[in-house]
Amino acid sequence: MDSTDAIDDALAVAAQLGRLDFASLLLAIVSTILVLGGVFAFLNFRSIARAHAVEQAKAIAEATAERVTNEYLQRELPDLLEAYRDFLDSDDVSDEAADQMAGAQDDDGEAEK
Template identity: 45%
Template sequence: MEEQLKDAVQLASQTGRLDFVSSLLAAISLLTIFGGIFAFLNLRSNAKKTAEKVATEIAEQKAEEIANKYMQDNIGKIIEDYSEFIENHVNASVADQIAQAQEGGENGR
């Protein structure tokens, strides 16, 4: 049996069939390697896009929750500050007087 196996390997070697099989296996291996690299890079890109999308959604949701909680906790102070702003609002005539004073009217510039 071993003699027959040696003869088959020798015959394949002499006719070039071993070189063909080796080349074919090498080509299949290279295709598999390049396919694996492409699949890895594609998977990594998709994972990054998905992670960014999910992180953005979660960040927006958390920011909205925090803003709502702050407004609910401080509604009295917010209304008080807004009322003070409205009361102290400068109208156009007062703004004109301030501008004239800064241009040199009252300060002597």
């Protein structure tokens, strides 16, 4: 008896007993579980990656905004202080004049909105 004949006979006996159907069912169940696990792992990894990316983007945006703001203030603050130096050094501005200036600024702010 040849080895291939023995395998063919074993397969024929297993097919007649229903063992091949059971093995096929088990393999189908295992492969279905693996596929579902893979899909779940992919979706879970994607949500973790998205959350991490948002966290990193927020940190980088805050650092960049702080750096740009500091650069702007260092560049423009001397000019602003020089422009308002007369108001800072002067005691000639009365309370009434200060209230009028503040009211004018408030009116301009409301008009722009």
